[in-house]
Amino acid sequence: MLAFYTFFLGIRILLTAWRKQHSKAKKIGFLAGIGGFLDSFVGGGWGPFVTSTLISKGKTPKYVIGSVSLSEFFVTLSSTLTFFSLLGIHYWKIVFGLVFGGFFAAPLAAKISGKIPLKIMCFSIGILVKIWSIRVLHNCFFNI
Incomplete structure (x- = not known):
């Protein structure tokens, strides 16, 4: 489900690249709640879901x-605890590897x-x- 969602968000992001539209973020808490649920329950999705939705x-x-x-x-960190x-x-x-990697990746991503x-x-x-979504969908449907 997440791969289908992010595939269409990839298309929307590409359309956003050509226009100058910046709007005020709405329902950020709801988005963060869904992203946190996906990350903890499904085993991933915070980055792809939240980042692509906001962009x-x-x-x-x-x-x-x-x-x-x-x-x-x-x-x-909270999942780890x-x-x-x-x-x-x-x-x-x-x-420890996940927490340690995240500790250094966050400021590096912001700087880059x-x-x-x-x-x-x-x-x-x-x-x-879009590439990530297509790869996940391909693995889901063709590598059974």
């Missing part, structure tokens, strides 16, 4: 990528996204979102 609504990619990456660190408290520390190396021109970033994100 497709015309938000500035530089702001979206940096803020979503930073918030993704806190989502991963929950897993530790419920499952114990049997898989601490994997969890601040250097790329807006149209190039929107176009690149739209293409990457």
Whole structure:
């Protein structure tokens, strides 16, 4: 379901790349709740779901990528603490790798996204979102 959704968001992001529309974000808490649920329950989706939705609504990619990456660190941290408290520390190396990687990836993503021109970033994100969606759909339907 997420791959279908992000495929159409990829198309919308590509259309957004050619127009200058920036609107005020609405229902951010609802979007964050769905993204957090997908990330924790399904095992991923915060980044693709939240980032592509915000960019497709015309938000500035530089702001979206940096803020979503930073918030993704806190989502991963809270998931980690929950897993530790419920499952114990049997898989601490994997969890530590996720938290450690997120700690360094968030500021790096914000810094890099601040250097790329807006149209190039929107176009690149739209293409990457579509490629990711097509890959997931292909694996789902043809690698059974």
